[in-house]
Amino acid sequence: MRFAREALGLAVLLVAGVVGAEERPQATFAFIVGVNRSVDADELPLRYADDDAARYQDLFRLLGARTYLLARMDQNTERLHPQAAAETSVPNWGEWQRLVEQLTRDVAQARARNLGTVVYFIYAGHGSVHNGQGYVTLEDRRLTGEDLAKGLIQRVEADQVHLIVDACSSYFLAYGRGPGGQRRPLKGFSEVAQLSEDGRVGLLLSTSSARASHEWEAFQSGVFSHEVRSGLYGAADVDGDGRVSYREIAAFVERANAAIPNERFRPQVHARPPKDGTWLVVLGKAMEHRIEVDGQEAQHLRLEDSRGVRLADFHNASGQRTWLARPIGTGPLYLRRMGDGREYRIDSMPEVVQLAALTPQQARTADRGAEHEAFSLIFSLPYDRQVVDAYDFQAPVLLEAEPARRRPxxxxxxxxxxxxxxxxxxxxxxxxxxxxxxxxxxxxxxxxxxxxxxxxxxxxxxxxxxxxxxxxxxxxxxxxxxxxxxPGAPAEALPVAGPDLAGVQLGGRF
The missing domain is CATH 1.20.20 (F1FO ATP Synthase)
Known part of the structure; x- marks a missing residue:
């Protein structure tokens, strides 16, 4: 049995190695933005966009990316992520332009060395609409569609560009809206429509039937962002090939939230891979240090580091093996079984940890009470290959609109x-x-x-x-x-992202 487990684990690395050998050597870049306080004075500040930015940096560095970070970190985040705090820049327009220029130069240098280039743009923060124009925000400026499309995506001539966006107060709706709503073109984001014609670009976008992207104190993170990171650590890699596809990550996030009964608290995901590829990330060397769960029983597990930072959650189905890349240099890790609260301590050695070889202990701390009833159901359903096979991001997704309200x-x-x-x-x-x-x-x-x-x-x-x-x-x-x-209800920004369409529309009732 032990030989079989080791052989299968070796196969994961061999597959990743074969992928790397077949493809052109790549340089990977991650431009990460986290904005708690919007330029819009009437927007309530977020609490954890800076934490999301720091954790995305940890993840993409583990995956081998060079990172560029814009986030104003509070004291707690600085204590938890001192390296990110030392490197980050204030998320304002001047620093945005400076880092875009630096990213553009670095990508050009990699291309000159005949390296393949992959750029990730990750945003956690605010999104809204004003005077018919949709935007996300920095602390001192709104980033319109033209800023994003022309000022970043088209300017950085990478082979592939992946957008991961967790934006508060915005829709990312695939094809249409339900009865009772009408749509009209949204000025200013029309430039994003060019993405549908650009085979380089892949989209992983958050949305919610509550018309907002949620944060949860138990995660100390945006819900969508935490789920995406959990999948990208390897939990979504259902076939164990060392890569996470757009279909796998979309199915992983959808399954994580499927048990939440109230749609207002059930995040959704809209995913569209690049036309010339299906993969969101290649785990590669990150899997040399990993945790292996044999799948003998279905269980919800959560991974924390010694600082109490919640790195990942997943729920493997019975018979579904799971591999999770683990960060190094942060002290011991703790993998908690959510069913009975017991946890496994994972030290820095050996490099490959078989969960079946460890003995669970009593948890160091008890969960805090009064957790939100809806969010506590996240990851309560198991994830396996059948979930991925059943997921179809090509199918139109219709988000039911609120009934049109008659004027008095x-x-x-x-x-x-x-x-x-x-x-x-x-x-x-x-x-x-x-x-x-x-x-x-x-x-x-x-x-x-x-x-x-x-x-x-x-x-x-x-x-x-x-x-x-x-x-x-x-x-x-x-x-x-x-x-x-x-309007009988406030106008809403409707960024559109589908297999053959990307743009933004404004919805309102007149």
Whole structure:
């Protein structure tokens, strides 16, 4: 049995080695942005976007990427991630431009050395819409579609570009929306439509039926981001080939949330691989230090480091083997069984740890109470090959819209009344203008002085009256149109991502 396990583990590395031997040597780059506080003053700050950025840096460094980090870290994150804190830059426009320039130069140098180049853009933070224009934010500027498409993706001439976006207050909807909603083009993000014609680009985008991407204190992270990282550590690699495909990661995240009954708390994922590839990451040498779960029983496991940072969660099905790359240099790791709360201590040696060879101990700490009932169901269902085979990201995904809300009766009555008043006022203004013109065209030179003065006064009165009526009519028309045409619900940014389409639309009800 032990020989079989070791042979299978060796096969994982051999497969990864064969993949690397067949393909051109690659240089990998990860541009990571985490923004807790938006440039928009009315947006409530997030708590864990900086933690997500630091953890993404740890993950992609483990996978061999050169990283570029924009995040303002709070004191707790600085203590937990001192290396990231030392390297990060403030997420403002000036630092964004500087790092994009540096990334562009580094990718060009790699291409000059005949290396394949892969760039990951990872964003955790805020997304919204204003005056018909969708955006994500830095601390001092909104990043529109043109900033993203032209200022980053097209400028960095990499062989492949993968976008992983966990944006608060935004939709990433694949094909359409449910009954009761209408859509219109969203200006400013039209440049992103060029992604659908670019075979280099793959998309892994968060969404939620609550119209927001959630954070959870138990993860100290965005829910979607934690699930994505869990899968990219290797838990989503269902066939053990040393690579995580877009289908595998999408099925992994969907399965993790399938048990949550309330759609508002059930994150969804929209995935579209590049046209010239199906893989999101190649685990490669990261799997030289790994944890192997033999799959004799289905169990939900979570991996933490000695600092208490929750690195990954997964739930293997019975009979489903799981391989998890493990970070080195952070002290012992702890793998907790969520069913009974017992945990395994994993030291730095040996390089390959067989979970079946370890003895579980009583957990060091108890879970804190009052965890959110919905999020506590995450990873409660097992993940295996059947889940991946059943997942189809090519199929249109329809997110049910909220029922259209009718405007109150008083708004309709007041709106039409205001338009009627506007019509009467404008008509009166026109009549007085014509009357003044007629009086002015008369032959006043032959009139006695007193009558001429009276005629001039009448013309001035008519002019004043017509001006007043025009102003009143315009104000009444504006008020009436506002009450009749103002959206019944806030307009929403609808970034579109499908197998053959990428763009953004604005949805609202009028």
């Amino acid at each position: 009766t008083w708004r309709r009555v007041a709106g039409w009344s205001a338009l009627g008043l506007a019509g009467a006022s404008l008509g009166g203004g026109l009549w007085t203008t014509l009357s003044a013109r007629e009086a002015r065209s008369g032959n006043r030179a032959t009139l006695p002085h007193a009558e001429a003065m009276g005629q001039n006064q009448r013309i001035r009165t008519l002019n004043h009256r017509s001006t007043t009526l025009y102003v009143a009519g315009a104000l009444a028309a504006g008020a009436g149109l506002g009450m009749l045409l103002w």
